[in-house]
Amino acid sequence: MKRKIFFAILISIMLSSKSYSEEVILQTKENVKLWSESFGDKRNPALLLIMGAMNQSIFWPREFCEELAKSGYYVIRYDHRDTGKSDGIDYQKNPYDLTIMKNDAVSVLNAHHIKETMVVGLSMGGYIAQLLAVENPERVSKLVLISTSADHRPYMKATMGVPVKNSSLPPPSENFLGYIKKSIESPPATKDEITLNIINGWRVTYAGSKAFPAAEVSSAIRLSEERSRSDVMPMNHALAANSSQDRLELVKQINMPTLVIHGKHDPCLPLEHGKYLSDNIPNSFFVVLDMGHSFQWSWDSEIANEIVAFDKLSDSA
DSSP: OHHHHHHHHHHHHHHHHOOOEEEEEEEOTTOOEEEEEEESOTTSOEEEEEOOTTOOGGGSOHHHHHHHHHTTOEEEEEOOTTSTTSOOOOTTTSOOOHHHHHHHHHHHHHHTTOSSEEEEEETHHHHHHHHHHHHSGGGEEEEEEESOOSOOHHHHHHHTTOOOOSOSSOOOOHHHHHHHHHHHHSOOOSHHHHHHHHHHHHHHHOOBSSOOOHHHHHHHHHHHHHHOSOSSGGGHHHHHHHTSOOOTTGGGGOOSOEEEEEETTOSSSOHHHHHHHHHHSTTEEEEEESBOSOOTTTSHHHHHHHHHHHHHHHHHO
16 A cells, blocks of 8 residues: 555656646637647646747757746747748738737637636737737736737838838848848759758857857757648738838836836847837736847747746735
8 A cells, every 4th residue: 555655646746747748629600720738737737838939849859849838837838820830821812910820829728628827929929919918918817929010010011121210110130131132132942952951041140248049949940841721821921011000109008017128139029019018018027138139049048038937926915
């Protein structure tokens, strides 16, 4: 009897200490299949990660997800429509915008039986997270916005070669726009050239006091190529953003505790974008890190620590 009790306790300890993952293929109301993956104990508070434009969920590094799971969260990441293992969309026949992508996030929560969650949005994922916080506030307990903005128009216009006029928020840096221009004028031709160009694009988004994680980014890009159904369909995200309204006024309606994290050297959405969010979202905290637009692998622990600290601080406030 004592041996049975001992082994039961041992198994319980092993299960509780292990950060495990589970893949779920779900279907939205529009019959779009989305791939998702969860980490940690389902009994823990949920944390939904929403990735930026054209990138797969694997760019939320597994180590980052596991670190958050070990901190006591049930972590969920998912591939947007048109990326990774999720369905591709014929945009001409079935156009979509950021609101529809927000509805995809709700479908992910439903599939994982999550009533309420902390939402963490990166870049375009932050646009979606803002919509989710305002239009489905009962599903969002807390909000974390990383390297994002309430107005994507300066970025969209500048990267399409359109002059940015009368905007309260600045366009991307000349260095970043130079990369975009070169990619358009001298597009890569071979598979290796395309891969190298994507890696160089990621390199431009990093800045600050830490080195570019070349090995990790290269590995993730090659994995994303293996998982991808199309090299072209992720570009639909630009069409989705371009057909969506800005959120300059909408963010003022966000009423849950919010953490805004922004890089001091962000070349895509300069620091003023993060400051606008912080200034206009009630109950928000603003953290500026010595980084660029992308944080993955270089700043994983710092970002995870900021999320955990914010969660505890907002609980005690």
